[in-house]
Amino acid sequence: MTDSNSSAARELDRLLDVMARLRDPETGCPWDKVQTHATIAPYAIEEAYEVMDAIAQQDWVALPDELGDLLLQVVYQARIGEEDGRFDFATVAKSIADKMIRRHPHVFGDATLDADLWERNKAQERAGRAEYGALAGIPRHLPALTRAGKLSARAARVGFDWGTAVEALDKIGEELAEVKAELDVADADRLEDEIGDVLFTVANLARKLKLDPEACLRRANDKFARRFNDMEALLAQRGEALADQDLNTLENLWQDVKRRHRTADSR
Missing domain, CATH: 1.10.287.1080 (MazG-like)
Structure with missing residues (x-):
């Protein structure tokens, strides 16, 4: 050792x-x-x-x-x-060590590495646990966008997928139209269902573009927080507060902050 x-x-x-x-x-x-x-x-x-x-x-x-x-x-x-x-902890450690050895026969055995080896080994493990079906083994408690990406990726392996990212993008337009159609009714349950479809399709688009939808949203969250904090700071320098501004003033300030960020990012 x-x-x-x-x-x-x-x-x-x-x-x-x-x-x-x-x-x-x-x-x-x-x-x-x-x-x-x-x-x-x-x-x-x-x-x-x-x-x-x-x-x-x-x-x-x-x-x-x-x-x-x-x-x-x-x-x-x-x-x-x-x-x-x-x-006990020894059981946990042994379980993961055994699993890694089992899933890497090209390292710990004499198998030849190929692109599908990992997934084939995982499929065998799921079958051993009596978990059958293309979507078996995807935890329900994953972050929703992450789970959406995994569900659609697993479905894509058996051919249930759009041919191109453009087709997924077109589908987002269809789903947004369905949300718009529900706005007049404003039924919370139906709106939740339709907005869920939009988010699921967006996760699919990210996957088609080889992007992690959760990472995309984290980046958007961080960008929004930076810009919003800058708006607040600019107003504070003038002795003013966000809550005292009208929407038009806030929108103009938001666009100004966006321009500043783009200029800084391009340097």
Whole structure:
């Protein structure tokens, strides 16, 4: 074992011991020892997004800390599983190690790598779990845009797809027309359904263009936040507030901020 691996093993053992103490029924933390699989599950999602944010910001100082927070969620779930007699951390680690070896026979065996090897191995695993069908195994709790992209990609593998991105773009126009047709009725359930169709089709378009729809929306969110914050800052310099402006003033200010951003980005 290398010095690095030895150090990692020691620190992992230490982390497992820390979690055991936090969960001790008598001397543990009052909050930690009453948590369940379900109550702490949402934190794993939050921590995963904080890891993504640190990577996006290229904050290599913060990234180890964020990865540690994410690892804690795995250790936490494993500890609860061990207390309930279902599984422990060793089971988790063995499961993923075995899976990676199984899915990489071109590395750990004598198979030849080809483009479909990974998906064929995953399909065999799903069949072993009695999960059948082209859409089997796609988690329902994924972020909705991510799940839309995965659902449509899986459907595309069996030929259920548009031929070109332009066809997907045309379909967005059709779906928007259906939203417009529902506006007069303003039935919330029907509008939700139609807007959902628009978003699903947009996710399809992103996939056809080999883009991640979730990444596209994150970028749009960040861009909106930057521009909106700049609007607020410009008004604050004049001793004014956003809430005191009429819509026409805000629109003109928004366009001014957009021009400034485009000029800065082109330098």
